[in-house]
Amino acid sequence: xxxxxxxxxxxxxxxxxxxxxxxxxxxxxxxxxxxxxxxxxxxxxxxxxxxxxxxxxxxxxxxxxxxxxxxxxxxxxxxxxxxxxxxxxxxxxxxxxxxxxxxxxxxxxxxxxxxxxxxxxxxxxxxxxxxxxxxxxxxxxxxxxxxxxxxxxxxxxxxxxxxxxxxxxxxxxxxxxxxxxxxxxxxxxxxxxxxxxxxxxxxxxxxxxxxxxxxxxxxxxxxxxxxxxxxxxxxxxxxxxxxxxxxxxxxxxxxxxxxxxxxxxxxxxxxxxxxxxxxxxxxxxxxxxxxxxxxxxxxxxxxxxxxxxxxxxxxxxxxxxxxxxxxxxxxxxxxxxxxxxxxxxxxxxxxxxxxxxxxxxxxxxxxxxxxxxxxxxxxxxxxxxxxxxxxxxxxxxxxxxxxxxxxxxxxxxxxxxxxxxxxxxxxxxxxxxxxxxxxxxxxxxxxxxxxx
Numbered sequence: 306x307x308x309x310x311x312x313x314x315x316x317x318x319x320x321x322x323x324x325x326x327x328x329x330x331x332x333x334x335x336x337x338x339x340x341x342x343x344x345x346x347x348x349x350x351x352x353x354x355x356x357x358x359x360x361x362x363x364x365x366x367x368x369x370x371x372x373x374x375x376x377x378x379x380x381x382x383x384x385x386x387x388x389x390x391x392x393x394x395x396x397x398x399x400x401x402x403x404x405x406x407x408x409x410x411x412x413x414x415x416x417x418x419x420x421x422x423x424x425x426x427x428x429x430x431x432x433x434x435x436x437x438x439x440x441x442x443x444x445x446x447x448x449x450x451x452x453x454x455x456x457x458x459x460x461x462x463x464x465x466x467x468x469x470x471x472x473x474x475x476x477x478x479x480x481x482x483x484x485x486x487x488x489x490x491x492x493x494x495x496x497x498x499x500x501x502x503x504x505x506x507x508x509x510x511x512x513x514x515x516x517x518x519x520x521x522x523x524x525x526x527x528x529x530x531x532x533x534x535x536x537x538x539x540x541x542x543x544x545x546x547x548x549x550x551x552x553x554x555x556x557x558x559x560x561x562x563x564x565x566x567x568x569x570x571x572x573x574x575x576x577x578x579x580x581x582x583x584x585x586x587x588x589x590x591x592x593x594x595x596x597x598x599x600x601x602x603x604x605x606x607x608x609x610x611x612x613x614x615x616x617x618x619x620x621x622x623x624x625x626x627x628x629x630x631x632x633x634x635x636x637x638x639x640x641x642x643x644x645x646x647x648x649x650x651x652x653x654x655x656x657x658x659x660x661x662x663x664x665x666x667x668x669x670x671x672x673x674x675x676x677x678x679x680x681x682x683x684x685x686x687x688x689x690x691x692x693x694x695x696x697x698x699x700x701x702x703x704x705x706x707x708x709x710x711x712x713x714x715x716x717x718x719x720x721x722x723x724x725x726x727x728x729x730x731x732x733x734x735x736x737x738x739x740x741x742x743x744x745x746x747x748x749x750x751x752x753x754x755x756x757x
Contacts, residue, residue, distance in 0.1 A: 325353035328730050328737065330717070338711070341729045341741050342719045343688075344603060347540075347572060351602035351646060352730040358604045361645040362638050374402065374634040381640045388647055389611065392581040395590040397611045401627075402635035405606035407571030407597030408442030409631060411533070414593035414610045415446055416629045418531040418565040421616045424623025427563075430530045431466050434520055434564075438472040440541050441533060441569050450533050453541065470520050473513045474499035474538060474545050475506065476682055476693065510548045518558060526562035531592070533567040536583040540572065543691035543724035545684055546586070556589035565592040571608070572689075575599050576650055576731060579660040579687030582611075586686065592616070600643045602730075607639025655731045659687045662738060666690060666727060673746045679753040681723075690727040694749075698757035699723045705752045706745075714744040 307318060321333045330338040330353075343349045351358065365381075372379060386400035403413035415433065422430040435441070435450040442448070448456050449463040477499025500509045521529060532555065538545035552568075559566040568591045573583045575596055584591055597608030620627060650656060667683050670692060674680040679702070681693040696702045699722060707720040718741070719726040725745070729738070 327352045327354075328733055329353070337715060339716045339737065339741065341727060341733075342717055343599070343728050343730050345717070345719065346598065347577065347689075347728045348598045349603045350576060350599040350731050351649060352732050353603065355602055355604075355649070355732075357649060358602055358642045358645050361641045362604050365638055365641040369637055371633065371637045375630065379635060379637055379640065381637065381644060382635050385640050385644050385647075388644065389596075389609070393585060393611075395584075396613050396615075397591070397594065398614050399612050399617060401610040401612060402607075402640075403610050403629075404608050404631040405597075405633050405636065405639075406442075406608055407569075407595065408444045408447045410571060410595035410597045410608040410610050411442045411447045411450070411567075411569055412444050413629060414567045414595050414612075415450070415531065415533070417610065417612065417616065417627065418567060418593060420624060420628055421565070421619050422530055424619050427527070429528050430563075432468060432524055432529045433466060434468050434470060434517070434524075434529060434532045436472045436534055437469050438474070438538070438542055439535060440539055441535070442571070468520055468524055470516045471513060472499065472538065472542070473510075473534075473547050473551055474542060475509055475548055476500075476543075476545055476684055478502055506548050510551050510554070513551065514554045514558065517555060521558070521562055521564070526564060529562070529564050531565035531567050532559055533569060535569045535573060537573040537578060537686060537689060540691070540719065540726045540728075541722075543684070543693055543722075544573075544686075544689045544726055545691075546578075546583075546686050549587075552584065552587040553589045556591065559592075567591070567593045567595065569595045571595055571597040573686075576656060576659070577687055577689045577728070579656055579663060581650075581656070583686065600646065601639050602642070602646060604642040605636055605638035606633070607636055607643055650731070653732075656687075659731060662735065663687050663690060666738065666742065669742050670746065674749060677750065677753050680749070685727075688727065688729055688731065691724045692727070692749075693724045695723070696757045701757050702752055705755070706748050709748045709752075710744060714748075716741055716744060718745065 322330055323333060324331045328340050330340055332338060382402060389400050390398050401413060403409050433450055437452045440451045440453050445463055448459055449467045479499060479501050556566050568584050570583050577599060578586065580586060582594060592613065594611040600607045667690065670683050679694050679696050681695045683690065683692045685691055694702055703720045703722060710716045710718050
């Protein structure tokens with residue numbers, strides 16, 4: 306009997322991990338597992354226990370592990386903030402060290418957005434617009450702008466000032482009938498999974514943007530605080546970047562209507578996309594960008610919000626302080642680990658390697674699986690790639706792949722629902738990529754030959 310309250314109490318206790326190193330788990334029974342998921346949730350972007358990060362944290366421990374962010378100044382925080390803002394010329398010149406988790410970053414961005422409007426006397430701006438099929442965190446405020454069935458339990462506890470529009474997913478196909486206002490999937494367009502069969506990329510993007518505009522008209526721009534979305538749809542949907550011009554068009558509409566644009570890059574940012582920030586693939590200037598999860602490769606928790614100095618000036622003249630805070634804001638160990646991570650990115654030209662290897666992964670899988678009926682598509686950016694499969698029983702198909710990859714080939718891949726997400730550590734070698742691709746393709750083909 307365990308004293309741990311497990312997340313899945315009806316399941317067996319998970320396997321015991323004795324140690325981790327690089328891209329490997331070392332389990333009991335002398336088993337060694339190759340991790341192609343960066344710690345499953347994508348946090349271990351430089352692998353486990355990277356020696357340079359460990360050294361940086363040890364050196365910081367000799368000075369202090371943490372100091373209260375309210376009354377003391379940590380010089381490393383200023384160095385990291387300057388470094389993080391130096392990558393973009395989009396006027397994102399301020400870093401708010403909000404706490405430990407990505408959920409805290411989303412909460413902080415939402416609260417900052419509201420406070421900026423409040424301090425300008427725009428007190429009616431209390432509503433947020435988000436999208437169906439999104440996940441932005443697990444605190445109540447973050448859940449309110451998410452859309453995940455397992456979280457429906459908390460519906461009665463959530464803030465009600467949220468309006469949802471369709472997700473933007475060109476890989477989800479629907480056949481929409483304007484006469485009955487429904488798709489063949491049986492859902493109203495607001496719940497529709499994505500692009501209609503009659504649409505091309507341009508018309509689909511236009512419809513998604515128009516739906517946003519219609520939501521603004523319905524609610525009234527004077528009542529809307531911010532629009533929040535994942536720059537690239539996350540692992541729940543399967544790593545879907547927006548169509549070209551979608552975010553730039555959304556951004557222009559936000560500016561026109563005095564609505565803040567909050568981008569959630571907790572999962573898909575900080576190098577994962579092949580650029581430091583995922584939004585840099587598009588032409589836009591968001592107001593708040595949420596960063597977390599993979600800032601320190603798991604050495605210490607650290608989350609931040611990128612934002613603009615003009616908002617600080619508004620708060621200075623208004624409330625005079627940010628009306629929020631957490632104990633471990635600007636956690637000193639996380640700051641040095643994040644700083645060292647960025648040095649490793651640059652010294653090893655990792656973003657360039659990510660982009661090269663990403664194209665290779667996409668090309669290899671496409672060529673090998675394109676003729677299978679079970680293969681739908683492969684999409685994503687950088688090391689945030691998903692292979693979507695389509696069978697009569699996607700859950701069983703996923704289980705088959707996951708179990709065989711783990712039990713036979715000793716590889717951990719994130720296969721579930723309708724997709725396999727590839728989110729390897731940035732440091733993974735080309736030979737290991739080839740090994741995983743070879744086993745995955747073989748396993749996918751074998752699974753495709755079975756009946757579901």
